[in-house]
Amino acid sequence: MADPKTESLIERMLAGDRLALARLITQVENRTDAVPAIMRAVYPRAHGAYVAGVTGPPGAGKSTVVDRLTALLRAEDQTVGVVAVDPSSPFTGGAVLGDRIRMQAHALDAGVFIRSMATRGSLGGLARATGDVIKLLAAAGYAWVLIETVGVGQTELDIMKLADTTVVVLVPESGDAIQTMKAGLMEAADVFLVNKADRPGAPALMAELKFAAHLHYTSAASPKDIDWEIPVLSAEAQNNVGVKELLAEIRRHRATLEAAGALAARRRARRGEELKSLLLDEFRAALETRLASGELAQACQEVMDGHLDPYSAAREALALLGLRARPGAQP
Amino acid sequence: MADPKTESLIERMLAGDRLALARLITQVENRTDAVPAIMRAVYPRAHGAYVAGVTGPPGAGKSTVVDRLTALLRAEDQTVGVVAVDPSSPFTGGAVLGDRIRMQAHALDAGVFIRSMATRGSLGGLARATGDVIKLLAAAGYAWVLIETVGVGQTELDIMKLADTTVVVLVPESGDAIQTMKAGLMEAADVFLVNKADRPGAPALMAELKFAAHLHYTSAASPKDIDWEIPVLSAEAQNNVGVKELLAEIRRHRATLEAAGALAARRRARRGEELKSLLLDEFRAALETRLASGELAQACQEVMDGHLDPYSAAREALALLGLRARPGAQP
Numbered sequence: 001m002a003d004p005k006t007e008s009l010i011e012r013m014l015a016g017d018r019l020a021l022a023r024l025i026t027q028v029e030n031r032t033d034a035v036p037a038i039m040r041a042v043y044p045r046a047h048g049a050y051v052a053g054v055t056g057p058p059g060a061g062k063s064t065v066v067d068r069l070t071a072l073l074r075a076e077d078q079t080v081g082v083v084a085v086d087p088s089s090p091f092t093g094g095a096v097l098g099d100r101i102r103m104q105a106h107a108l109d110a111g112v113f114i115r116s117m118a119t120r121g122s123l124g125g126l127a128r129a130t131g132d133v134i135k136l137l138a139a140a141g142y143a144w145v146l147i148e149t150v151g152v153g154q155t156e157l158d159i160m161k162l163a164d165t166t167v168v169v170l171v172p173e174s175g176d177a178i179q180t181m182k183a184g185l186m187e188a189a190d191v192f193l194v195n196k197a198d199r200p201g202a203p204a205l206m207a208e209l210k211f212a213a214h215l216h217y218t219s220a221a222s223p224k225d226i227d228w229e230i231p232v233l234s235a236e237a238q239n240n241v242g243v244k245e246l247l248a249e250i251r252r253h254r255a256t257l258e259a260a261g262a263l264a265a266r267r268r269a270r271r272g273e274e275l276k277s278l279l280l281d282e283f284r285a286a287l288e289t290r291l292a293s294g295e296l297a298q299a300c301q302e303v304m305d306g307h308l309d310p311y312s313a314a315r316e317a318l319a320l321l322g323l324r325a326r327p328g329a330q331p
Numbered sequence: 332m333a334d335p336k337t338e339s340l341i342e343r344m345l346a347g348d349r350l351a352l353a354r355l356i357t358q359v360e361n362r363t364d365a366v367p368a369i370m371r372a373v374y375p376r377a378h379g380a381y382v383a384g385v386t387g388p389p390g391a392g393k394s395t396v397v398d399r400l401t402a403l404l405r406a407e408d409q410t411v412g413v414v415a416v417d418p419s420s421p422f423t424g425g426a427v428l429g430d431r432i433r434m435q436a437h438a439l440d441a442g443v444f445i446r447s448m449a450t451r452g453s454l455g456g457l458a459r460a461t462g463d464v465i466k467l468l469a470a471a472g473y474a475w476v477l478i479e480t481v482g483v484g485q486t487e488l489d490i491m492k493l494a495d496t497t498v499v500v501l502v503p504e505s506g507d508a509i510q511t512m513k514a515g516l517m518e519a520a521d522v523f524l525v526n527k528a529d530r531p532g533a534p535a536l537m538a539e540l541k542f543a544a545h546l547h548y549t550s551a552a553s554p555k556d557i558d559w560e561i562p563v564l565s566a567e568a569q570n571n572v573g574v575k576e577l578l579a580e581i582r583r584h585r586a587t588l589e590a591a592g593a594l595a596a597r598r599r600a601r602r603g604e605e606l607k608s609l610l611l612d613e614f615r616a617a618l619e620t621r622l623a624s625g626e627l628a629q630a631c632q633e634v635m636d637g638h639l640d641p642y643s644a645a646r647e648a649l650a651l652l653g654l655r656a657r658p659g660a661q662p
Contacts, residue, residue, distance in 0.1 A: 036642035043640035268635045275634045275641040275648075276618060282649055283614045287607060303606045304599045309374035310606040311367035317606075318613050 002037035010041045013140055018113060021140050025115055028132040031125055039132055046135035047267075049081070052250050053147045053163030055156055055188065060169040061195040061237050066148045067105065068243040073144055074111055081137035082114040085130055085149040085159055113142060127158040128281070131274060134162060160188055161270065164263060165253045167191045167246065170209070172201030186216040189230050191249050197234035197242070206232050225262040228253065295320050333368035341372045344471055349444060352471050356446055359463040362456055370463055377466035378598075380412070383581050384478045384494030386487055386519065391500040392526040392568050397479045398436065399574040404475055405442055412468035413445045416461055416480040416490055444473060458489040459612075462605060465493060491519055492601065495594060496584045498522045498577065501540070503532030517547040520561050522580045528565035528573070537563050556593040559584065626651050 002010065006027070012020035027034050039046075052069075054062050063084070070080045106112040117130060130147065137145050147163055149156045160166045168189040173196075192209050194202055209232045216222055217229040231249050235242030257263040290296045296317045302308035333341065337358070343351035358365050370377075383400075385393050394415070401411045437443040448461060461478065468476050478494055480487045491497045499520040523540050525533055540563045547553055548560040562580050566573025588594035621627045627648045633639035 036646070039642050040640050047637060268637075271637065271641065272622070272631055272635045275631060275644050276615075276622060278641050278645040279618055279648055280611065280615060282645060283618075284607075284611060287610055287614075291603070291607060300603055300606060304603045306378060306599075306602065309371050310602065310609050311370050313606050314609040314613060315367070317610055318617075 002034055002041060006034045006038060007041075010038060013136070014042070014045065016141065018110070021113065021136060022115075024136055025133050028136065029117055029129050031129065035132065039135065042135060042139035045139040047138060049134065049138035049142055049145045050254060051134055051145045051147065051163045051165075053149070053160045053166040054169060055149050055160055055166065056169035057171075057174045058150055060171045060174060062148050062150070062169050064237040065167070065169055065193065065195065065235070065243065065246070066146050068237050068240055069146060069247060070106055070112060072243060072247050074106070074109060077111070078144055079111045079142045080106075080113075081134075081140070081142035081145045082112065083130060083133055083137070083145065083147045084114070084116045085126065085147060085156075086116065086118045113137065113140070125281075127162070128274075128277065130159050131162050157188055161273075164257065164266070165190045165250050167193055167250065169193045169195050170205065171196045172199045172205050174205075186212065186221065186230065190228070190253050191246065192230055192232040193242070193246055194232065194234045195237055198236055202234060206234060225265060226256050226260045228256055290321075333365055333372060337365045337369060338372075341369060344467070345373070345376065347472065349441070352444065352467060353446075355467055356464050359467065360448055360460050362460065366463065370466065373466060373470035376470040378469060380465065380469035380473055380476045381585060382465055382476045382478065382494045382496075384480070384491045384497040385500060386480050386491055386497065387500035388502075388505045389481055391502045391505060393479050393481070393500050395568040396498070396500055396524065396526065396566070396574065396577070397477050399568050399571055400477060400578060401437055401443055403574060403578050405437070405440060408442070409475055410442045410473045411437075411444075412465075412471075412473035412476045413443065414461060414464055414468070414476065414478045415445070415447045416457065416478060416487075417447065417449045444468065444471070456612075458493065459605075459608065461490050462493050488519055492604075495588065495597070496521045496581050498524055498581065500524045500526050501536065502527045503530045503536050505536075517543065517552065517561065521559070521584050522577065523561055523563040524573070524577055525563065525565045526568055529567055533565060537565060556596060557587050557591045559587055621652075 006024075009020045009024055013024055024038055027038060054066050054069075056062055066082060066084075070082060073080050106114065115133065117126070117133065134145050134147070147159060149159050166188055168185060168191070170192065171194070192213065194206050194209065196202070197206075213230040213232060222228075233242060233245055233249060235246060237243055254263070257266070287296075291300045299308065299313040299316050303310050303313045337355075340351045340355055344355055355369055358369060385397050385400075387393055397413060397415075401413060404411050437445065446464065448457070448464065465476050465478070478490060480490050497519055499516060499522070501523065502525070523544065525537050525540065527533070528537075544561040544563060553559075564573060564576055564580060566577060568574055585594070588597070618627075622631045630639065630644040630647050634641050634644045
């Protein structure tokens with residue numbers, strides 16, 4: 001399967017070698033040719049970790065929350081992998097890497113593995129790479145994986161879909177910005193955490209979120225596979241206030257998912273989505289080749305010259321690729 | 332081509348009937364089956380408008396800027412189509428529809444056509460629908476199309492790619508939020524506008540943006556097809572201060588593009604991208620069908636059950652679809 005060097009890295013990683021794990025993660029992050037072989041090899045052991053996501057606007061204190069959760073889990077002797085993802089998209093913060101410095105408390109702890117990931121230009125590949133890193137951490141034996149991401153766009157939402165439980169961290173200052181995004185927040189969040197709760201505006205924000213969460217719970221948009229009203233917690237993560245309660249809520253969410261059979265069902269659906277997205281990426285690559293120099297190049301030129309509309313060209317191209325789902329269907 | 336009713340709508344739209352235009356836009360927005368026929372019919376006349384985009388964080392005053400630009404263009408007897416796009420994504424603002432009320436000054440002006448668009452759940456389709464609406468407005472004879480969108484994520488950037496000139500509107504209050512997003516901003520912006528420039532912090536923000544724009548200009552990331560350092564303007568759009576200068580800069584950008592042959596080249600590349608994205612969407616639809624019940628259903632089940640890793644399944648599936656670009660290439 002994999003080349004001998006990668007094979008040996010995988011073996012050492014499965015035996016607990018952190019350096020081997022770090023190197024495999026680098027391969028996954030750089031999307032090297034060895035990735036499919038790596039993932040095939042670790043796949044059978046890649047399903048054990050519980051994945052919690054922590055997202056929210058820049059400055060909400062996500063890194064501190066992740067740091068304090070890690071400390072609590074370590075106090076119980078649970079192993080923890082941390083993946084800090086920075087999509088570096090415009091209009092968002094991108095200081096995740098710097099924040100990692102705070103996690104240095106865990107740097108010498110063999111039960112904690114911390115990794116920062118950035119986009120390097122390809123937003124589309126980031127969710128896939130993050131998903132593969134989660135599998136590597138699970139295969140390496142980490143019981144918990146915490147994903148942290150600055151949550152502002154589609155990419156961050158795609159990343160949060162990798163989590164079994166998603167915590168959305170907000171601060172009183174984010175009040176204005178969240179006024180108009182409640183519907184999206186409700187879809188992403190399993191738990192709300194109002195951090196820096198000693199600041200003015202915190203009680204109002206909590207009341208508002210509780211009201212919105214309750215409305216969502218009674219609406220058609222609420223998930224049907226579990227009975228869950230999004231709880232709204234307060235914290236001062238910096239002073240270690242409220243983090244124990246947060247971990248308890250994450251566990252209550254997990255227990256609720258498990259009792260309803262929803263954890264397995266959701267992970268099942270997630271694997272289907274993963275296959276679909278992989279196939280789409282492959283099609284995209286094949287398409288690039290064929291549009292540039294293959295059998296679709298002429299239609300592409302005509303569209304670029306403005307002589308042919310893209311809808312007609314697409315209909316032609318799909319026929320050439322043998323991909324018309326139903327004859328007569330409109331592209 | 333199109334059914335007789337749509338055919339008649341298209342004819343009336345091309346003859347200047349605003350109601351027919353509105354109905355065709357609704358078809359495009361709802362992605363009905365008639366869209367390919369509509370776009371085929373209008374395509375030959377759909378390339379005349381100059382498209383300017385206005386984006387920026389919530390509360391920056393984008394609607395007011397668009398309103399004042401429209402008034403200036405109308406004073407010159409230029410026709411203007413306005414498309415206000417609200418991706419309604421989480422963590423962003425979504426008050427564009429409400430802001431439309433301000434545009435009521437132009438409601439009775441036959442030389443202005445205003446339309447708001449929202450996602451209705453499918454972010455991916457929004458950029459395509461916006462692109463098609465721009466073509467409809469161009470075919471209906473509008474000389475200028477102004478696109479306004481709350482700029483925060485990938486979708487908004489995709490929408491801004493439809494513009495020939497993109498104006499990024501910022502306010503002193505957005506200072507913190509933009510600290511870390513400069514690279515992305517520089518890629519999106521052709522002109523910076525610091526609005527509400529009477530507020531404290533405006534001169535500092537302008538100085539900062541000018542410095543960043545100059546760094547970008549001298550960097551490898553700066554576009555190579557034109558010689559353009561992103562100008563930084565100030566405005567109080569509410570008081571009609573600085574909008575004339577903004578329009579002048581938009582026109583200077585247009586003239587620079589035209590003189591370098593870059594306007595035609597960029598529109599050409601944009602049409603190629605449009606075809607590619609259309610083909611990807613079609614493949615996605617074909618894939619859904621085949622994964623659910625077609626020849627890929629079994630592999631999909633095995634992946635969902637966790638018995639087969641997605642990379643191996645993708646390799647198998649692509650072979651079945653006859654889509655392996657090169658034998659032996661890694662999925």
